[in-house]
Structure formats: C-alpha cells, structure tokens
Amino acid sequence: MSPPFRARSVAAFAAELDAFDFGETRLTGIHVHHTYRPDHETFARLGGRRCVEGMHRYHTGALGWSDIAQHESVGPDGAIWSGRGWRRPPASSRGHNGTPRRHPFMFEMIGDFETVEDRAHDRLTAAQSDAAIGVCALVCRRFGLRPGDAVKFHRELGERWKSCPGNLIGKDAWIADVEAWEPGRVANETPAAPDPAGAPGAPHPRYTVRPGDTLWSIAGRHGLTMPQLSEWNDLDPAHPIRPGAVLRLPAGARDIWQNGDTP
Numbered sequence: 488m489s490p491p492f493r494a495r496s497v498a499a500f501a502a503e504l505d506a507f508d509f510g511e512t513r514l515t516g517i518h519v520h521h522t523y524r525p526d527h528e529t530f531a532r533l534g535g536r537r538c539v540e541g542m543h544r545y546h547t548g549a550l551g552w553s554d555i556a557q558h559e560s561v562g563p564d565g566a567i568w569s570g571r572g573w574r575r576p577p578a579s580s581r582g583h584n585g586t587p588r589r590h591p592f593m594f595e596m597i598g599d600f601e602t603v604e605d606r607a608h609d610r611l612t613a614a615q616s617d618a619a620i621g622v623c624a625l626v627c628r629r630f631g632l633r634p635g636d637a638v639k640f641h642r643e644l645g646e647r648w649k650s651c652p653g654n655l656i657g658k659d660a661w662i663a664d665v666e667a668w669e670p671g672r673v674a675n676e677t678p679a680a681p682d683p684a685g686a687p688g689a690p691h692p693r694y695t696v697r698p699g700d701t702l703w704s705i706a707g708r709h710g711l712t713m714p715q716l717s718e719w720n721d722l723d724p725a726h727p728i729r730p731g732a733v734l735r736l737p738a739g740a741r742d743i744w745q746n747g748d749t750p
C-alpha cells in the first residue's frame with residue numbers, strides 16, 4: 488500500500504479486508520499503539536494525511552526503515568489511514584514482528600493517551616475508539632482469532648518501560664468492547680444518529696467551512712462519521728468542500744475542539 492495513503496471509514500475498511508488477497512499470509516494477532524507524536528493538537532492543525540505522511544517520512548528517512556511501520560493509523564476523526572502493505576510484517580516491536588507469512592496486524596491511534604501529573608494529554612474520541620475497536624474486531628473475525636488472546640497492547644510486548652498505547656487506555660474494557668463489537672455499532676458516547684431532516688423546532692447548528700478543513704476533520708470534531716455528515720448535507724465525499732460553505736449539523740452536535748473536551 489504505502490503512499491498515496493487512503494482514508495477509509497470502518498465500513499470501507501471492512502469491505503477492503505474482506506476482499507483482500509492475503510495469499511499465503513496469515514495474520515496472527517493485532518498490536519495496538521498510540522503515536523504519542525503526532526498528537527491531537529498536531530492532527531487538528533495538519534489533518535490526517537499530513538500526519539501519516541510525516542510518520543512515513545520519519546520512519547523511512549530518520550529511522551531508515553523500508554516503509555511506514557504500521558499497517559494502519561486511526562485518526563481522532565475515526566478515519567482509518569492505509570500504511571504498510573498487509574502482507575508485510577510490521578515494525579511493531581523487536582522480536583514480535585513475525586514473518587512475511589505469519590505476522591501480527593499493527594495499527595497506531597493518532598494521539599498521546601497518557602496522563603502526566605493527573606493531566607490527560609489527549610483522550611480517545613468516540614469516533615476514534617469506534618474505529619480502533621472495529622479494526623480489532625474485523626481482523627479477529629477475518630482470521631478466526633480470539634480477541635483476548637490476539638489483541639496485544641504495545642506495553643504487553645516485553646518492553647517494560649513502555650506505556651503505549653497510553654495509561655488512559657485500559658486493556659480489559661478494550662477486549663470487552665472488541666468482543667461485543669457489531670458492524671454499525673455506535674459507542675455510548677457518540678451522539679445519536681442525526682434526527683430527521685426538517686424536524687420542526689429542532690435547532691440545527693451550522694458550521695462554516697474554513698481553509699484546510701476536510702469532511703473528515705469536520706465530522707471528527709463534531710463527533711460524527713463522515714458518511715453521517717455527507718448524507719446530512721447531500722455531499723459527495725469525493726468532491727472537496729470549499730471554504731465558506733455552510734454545513735448543516737444534527738441537533739446537539741458540538742465542536743469538541745473548540746470546547747476543549749472530548750467525549
């Protein structure tokens with residue numbers, strides 16, 4: 488895969504995984520990391536594509552690796568970005584990367600989910616958590632893996648000084664979520680599906696598109712999925728949106744970056 492990197496929804500990732508020709512390759516587990524840097528602030532400034540391209544540059548340039556380390560990167564907006572080809576072992580953790588035929592699937596969640604002196608740096612957004620849990624569940628199902636055995640946090644791979652994917656992320660709850668995951672399931676914290684268009688009396692917030700915004704970033708910062716936002720506004724996701732355009736949002740949608748609190 489490698490550049491150009493592509494962003495997909497969970498549903499699109501599921502379809503791609505289903506159709507992908509793994510040949511002789513079997514995925515034997517799933518390794519979960521956080522990026523630490525870029526963090527959510529960098530993501531808000533640069534967007535997902537530039538974050539992923541920056542990691543690719545760092546891994547192939549400064550670190551001298553053959554490709555970006557991870558198979559996927561999951562943004563705070565819930566976008567799942569392609570990375571290293573799925574038939575190649577990841578650069579996840581020395582001694583745990585497997586072989587071309589039998590290796591783990593490895594993804595990074597963009598953010599720094601670490602508490603330092605009681606202050607959380609970033610928190611998983613509902614969209615990001617949904618996408619990351621979905622990736623784990625889908626890979627488990629594709630290869631008949633049991634989540635409790637197959638899903639490993641980086642900190643479990645023998646590097647004791649690592650807290651990755653961050654001390655804010657608990658393993659037991661994560662595994663329970665992967666086991667309970669169903670396609671289309673929406674986490675508790677996610678706002679309910681948009682209410683019917685034109686519902687009388689419902690206050691519908693609006694958002695004016697700013698330079699650098701994408702449908703992904705606008706959906707993510709309002710706790711929506713991109714399909715929700717594009718359907719709500721009759722937009723074709725393949726077409727770029729223009730600064731100054733006014734988008735309708737479901738009642739109750741709020742800007743999580745502006746308020747400074749994530750769901």
Ligand SMILES: [Zn+2]
Binds near residue numbers: 520521652
């Ligand atoms: Zn890690």
